[in-house]
Amino acid sequence: MSIVPAPIARQPWQMLIPLFVLASFGAAVLFSAAGGNMQPFAQSHLIRFGIFLVMAVIITFFTRDAMKLLAYPIYLIILLLLVAVEAIGFVGGGSQRWLNLGFMTLQPSELMKPAIVLTLARFYDTLPVGMVGTWRALVPAGAIIALPMALVLLQPDLGTSLALAFGGVVVMFLAGLPMRWFVTSGIAGLAAIPVLYTFALQPYQQRRVTTFLDPESDPLGSGYHITQSKIAIGSGGLTGKGFNQGSQSHLNYLPEPQTDFVFATMAEEWGFIGGLLVIGIFALILRWGWKVASNSEDRFARLLAAGMVATIFFYVAINLMMVMGLAPVVGIPLPFMSHGGSSMLTNMICIGILMQVYHWNRRTHRRGLD
Amino acid sequence: MRRSRRPKQHISSTTLKDRFDRRSVVIGAFQGGIGVLLAARMGYIAIAENEKYELQSESNRVNLTLIPPRRGWLLDRNGAPLASNRADFRVDVIPERLADREDTVRTLGEILDFGPDQMADLNARIDEARPFQPVEVSTGVDYEQFAAISVRLPDLPGVVPQRGFSRFYPTGPSVGHLIGYVGPASAEEYEEDNNPLLITPGYKIGKDGLEKQFERQLRGEPGARRVEVTASGRIVRDLETRDDIQGDPVKLTIDGPLQDYAARRIGLESGSVVVMDCLTGDLLCMASMPSFDPNSFSAGIGSLEYSMLRDDVRVPLRNKVLSGLYPPGSTVKPMVGMAFLKAGLKPNESVFCGGGLRVGNRVFRCWNRRGHGRVDLAKGIYQSCDVYFYHFAQAIGMDPIATMARRYGMGQEFPLPVTTQFYGTVPDPEWKFNKFEREWQAFDTVNATIGQGYMLASPLQLAVMASRLATSEIVMPRLVLDGSTPKFESMGVSPEYKAYVRQAMSDVVNGPGTAGRARLPVEEVLMAGKTGTAQVVGLSLSDGKSGPWKFRDHGLFIFFAPFDKPRYAGAVVIEHGGGSGAAYPIARDVMTYLFDPQKGMDALLALEKQWGGTAQERLNKQYAAYAAEAGETVPPVPRREEDIFAQVEAEARLAVRQSESMADGVITPREDPFAPGDTQGRPTT
Known part of the structure; x- marks a missing residue:
């Protein structure tokens, strides 16, 4: 020793x-x-x-069980915080992304990144193995991702909402959902880019994209x-x-x-x-x-850990790029x-x-x- | 990636675990790929393109600013500055760097105490300039204001306060026409000469007069200052400074104090004084008044000031020495006499003047209706008898007279470094036919011999004529002192005739002549001269002395002194002065000043007390009064200064046609045009 x-x-x-x-x-x-x-x-x-x-x-x-137990409540609490931020921003006029906690300002959307991974890991952990190929593997998970994404997009914060999506999709991918879903939506997503660019992006976001290109x-x-x-x-x-x-x-x-x-x-x-x-x-x-x-031994831990890696990676990769x-x-x-x-x-x-x-x-x- | 084999639990669970493993390898590989891509990209930027970015980083960090060169001085013949530089604080703006133009201009206006007209001018200048062109806000800013702007710089991007030099003309309006003025280069000038110096804040180029003519010599070499700056333009430290090299001085033949004296002596009149050294041709003085103050033109001509100068009937923007053309009147008589002598006339040949001369069935009147009695050449000159000249001019014809007029400098353009020079008219039969397709008439000769009709000359030409009469050499005027002593060709006049005409011209002043009051109050210096009165309208319209200013006669006087050993010669022309009586007292005082400065100064100070101050003081007062009256309703200035002076020149050309209009008939001289109508101090409107 x-x-x-x-x-x-x-x-x-x-x-x-x-x-x-x-x-x-x-x-x-x-x-x-x-x-x-x-x-x-x-x-x-x-x-x-x-x-x-x-x-x-x-x-x-924290033990594995404690984490499993806390997953949904944490997700809900942060979702509520996001709504709160949106409400305060609405009252104060203009976009708001943070809550002032006194000693620091907290961006709930940041906390949502690990929370979404945790929640999805929990979700796929409980999902019966046989249902992985069915809509029941997709729709609730999609909702878990889409709700906070929508709230963050409203702020509007494109970068963070993409980070949320990335973390979530990586967990879904690793959870073993059928490959053809990803391929199809990938192609659909590419096709939708021009539409999204025109209708979903704020002018300042559009400008960022055009100036990135040139x-x-x-x-x-x-x-x-x-x-x-x-x-x-x-x-x-x-x-x-x-x-x-x-x-x-x-x-x-x-x-x-x-x-x-x-x-x-x-x-x-x-x-x-x-x-x-x-x-x-x-x-x-x-x-x-x-x-x-x-x-990792179990599915929950595996997805949880991989999702965290993906979240950190997304930060690093996008920032450096x-x-x-x-x-x-x-x-x-x-x-x-x-x-x-x-x-x-x-x-x-x-x-x-x-x-x-x-x-x-x-x-x-x-x-x-x- | 290391995989651990575990005992199988559930078949589908294992499938998922396998999927996880396979897919995590895919994602891991993707991430690794991104990592390699990033490293490669960074290597490309930092290593392969390093040079390019290093350069860009340096050009970010280091700001090179040109230091406008100090302009060379313009010196008078004794080395005293006529145009020098004064260290001062100045403020410019660069339009394209202004974040909020309206706000910035308002802030500057408040700090600098601008009136509404100055604000309007500044806005007009900014509108007019190219975005990259610095626009002068103000020069001669006092330290408090300069400091107030400097501390607000972070909120005022595009504003450039700096220490610099501005052009300074110690005698202001006295040299306005001669020296010209400086101003920022216009967009056209930058287009022509793509020198970055032209768009350096604070850099001025010559816009008129000698400043423009000697631009190359006066310009100098700009200095440069390399400073480290932040993104917002704040200077962190100086890296390197190369000093500017001042432009070369230009030494003029002008006698500064004399120029100033003459300009001031013109007083309330509108006119010009030219004095030459008739041994060298040096122009000692070329004063034209009223004038503008070149010191106040440096930021471009303000609309209020322009409007004041423009509304003045005495056209302060016109250089009357070079662009004023006047019928020379009787000042041509000594020259015409020289033509007679050359044609073989003896000086003592005489004619009887009974107040008029009959040619054919017309009678040409002498100014003296009672007649001069028997008149020879000397009396013809000192009494300015018209009949004498009518008579002999009929005898020898116009051509010899016109030839002689040209020999004495009329109609001639001199090789001088000036922007414009009008050369007037010496009419002869051929000229008249070419121009009007009409035959030369007897009255044309009559008009020409008394310097009326089509005949036109500038004050400079009259001064040259005076020096050539004085020396009988082809004196050429010059403006730049280069150390050489020019040698002039003789005009081929016999010493006897030369002395005769000098004596006759001396008698104009010192004998029984027409300008007794012009006698110099200086011991042993006798001035010779010849008076002239030029009518601008017919006798029926005006008596020439009162009534509308525009209709009054011009007063002229040519002179040299000492009469027997001439050193200085010159001409005085007073526009609408009411006769030669307005001109010769000025010539007398100017020459007095040359020989005895104290005496000359005393005379001037007494007069200035009546007039209400020096020329500069009166101009300032006039401006203040005009500004108070005009308020905010001031028409805008033509923005291009070239336009302003093109307009002034066009109007000058138009003005000289006035005397041509009455040349179509006989011009009957006035009675007693030489009487010293006391014009000094009298309000002349």
Whole structure:
């Protein structure tokens, strides 16, 4: 036996150590984004990370049954919060996405991302195996996804509603629903894109899409974000301009250098090497997540873990594609690096649940060995 | 991905587990693929396209601003500045960078205390400019206002307050026509010369006069300043500064104090004074009044000021030295005398003047209806006897006179660096036939010998004529002092005749002549001259001295001094001054100032007390009064300054046709046109 106490030794360090590195690296980038100050970003980033890490550890103590029991109530509560946000926004005039809790502002739509995965995992867990190929596997799950999506779209927040859909659909896919459904709806979805673009998107969202397709068409308007982000990343080169030396972020050319475009801020100062480090750490974390999922004994844990991986992945992929000019600007932050409470909360919930499943697995294995 | 084999529980459950495993591999692979794509994309941007983006990042970070070069000075012959630069604070706006134009302009107007007319002008200037062209809001802003704008900069994008230099003309209106003024380049000028300097805030180019003529020399080399800026344009630090190179100075032949003196001495009249050094041809003074203040034109001509200048019948925008053409009147008589001498007439040959001369069945009147008695050339000149000239002109014909007029500079265009130069008319039979298809008549010769009818000359030409009469050399006027002493060709006049005409012209002033009051109050300097009165309408319309200003006679005087050893020569023309009596006192005082500045100044100060201040002070007062009266109802300025001056020139051309209109008949001279009608201080409207 090692000298490390067992409660510490049994933590998934292969994931936690890269995660700590990433969060600290994020803090360093935020330190630079604030012009070489801990305030206002880096310090609160680290504090939040600490608090949410404790929260994640607490989540690990929940048992499988407790999670199953809580799944629907949690979903309902968050759905109500979404309605509340919508109502407040309606009263206050204009769109509102958050609730002010005093110590932080909470975006219920963020919480909905892990909640939707949890609920769907619970749903497919209870669904009799034989019904997987029938409408009963599809319609309730579809409703579970569609309700919050609709509420979030009303805000309007396209990015988050897509994230919700992505998490949900991945769980449905992994739950073993017939492949032809996905293929058919995929084709239908592609066909519907022009219609949706015309009728479902707000003008500002349409503009984001068109400028994504041709950012140079409006270099000072909404194409500005993409252009400046690419300049920041591109000017970083292999090794970057050096810590605290990024001109794009320090001279305010880069919009939102601490939230959505934190990767560009990082890349400018740390270059391609820094970028590979970040992408590599995400790869490690996500690969660990997949391992946790496939090691799981039961369907509930498996879908839960895989859904969490998908949720984190969606954040990472969309954010990085956005900052590199491969996706429209949709306002999705980069997990563990961007400054912002709600996304940190969501991602740490995902991590917490993955750790939770990891612990369930360990216990099962131990029992199996006994 | 590692898979663990578990004991089978339920067949369909296993199927689902298999599906999960297979599909998770698909998704995992998809995610890995995205990861590789992202890494590749980043590598492409950061490594392959690194150079391009590094450049863009640098051009973001570094802002290169041109520092407008300080303009070269315009110096007078003694090195005193006629146009210099003054350090000041200035504010420009760049229209395309204005976030909220209306709000910004209003804020600036409030800070700078703009009146409604200035606001209207500013808005008009912004409307007129190309979006990238800086528009001057104000120069000479005081420090408080400058600071007030500077602190509000974050809320006022597109506003450029800066320290700079603005053109300064110490003597203001006195040099307005001569020097011209500077202003921001127009859109057309930028089109022609795509120099980024032209759209640098605070950069001015010469718009008129010498400022325009010597643009290349005066311009200089711009400096540059590289600064690190934030996205909102705030300067973080200076990286590198290259100083500008000031434009070369241009040294003129003008005598600054004399120019100012002459301009002020014209007083309430409308007219011009030209003084030359007749040994070198140096133009010492080319004053034309009333004038404008070039200092106030630097942001473009304000609508209120323009409207005031435009409404003034004395056309302050016209440079009368070069674009004013007048019938020279009797000032041509010494020149006509020279034509007689060249044709073989002896100076002592005489004619009897009984107040008129009969040619055929017409009688041509002398201005002196009682007659001059027996008149030889000298008396013809100093008494300005018309009959003498009628008589001998009939004898020798028009052609020798016209030839001589041209030799003395009439109808000639001089190689001077000026924007416009009218060269007038020396009529002869051929000219008349070409122009009107009518034969030359006896009365045409009569009119021409007394400098009326079709004959027209500019004050500059009259001054040249005076210097050529004085020296009998083909003196050429010049405006730029280059260190050389020009050598002039002789006109081939015998020393005897030269002395004779000098003496006759001296007698105009110092003898029994027509301008006794022009005698210089300076010991041992005798001035020679010749008076002239040019009628602009027939005798029936006006007595030439009172009535509508426009109908009064022009007063002219050409002169040189000292008469026996001429050094300075010149001409004074007073528009509608009521006769030569309006002109020669000015010539006298200007020459007095040249020989004895103190004495000249005393005379001027006494007069200015009557007139109510110096030219500059009167102009300012006039402006204030006009502004108060006009209120907000001011017609707009033609936006292109070229248009303004094209219009001024067109009107000048039209104005000279007035005297042509009465050339169609005999012009009977007035009685006693030389009487010093005391025009000084009298209101002349």
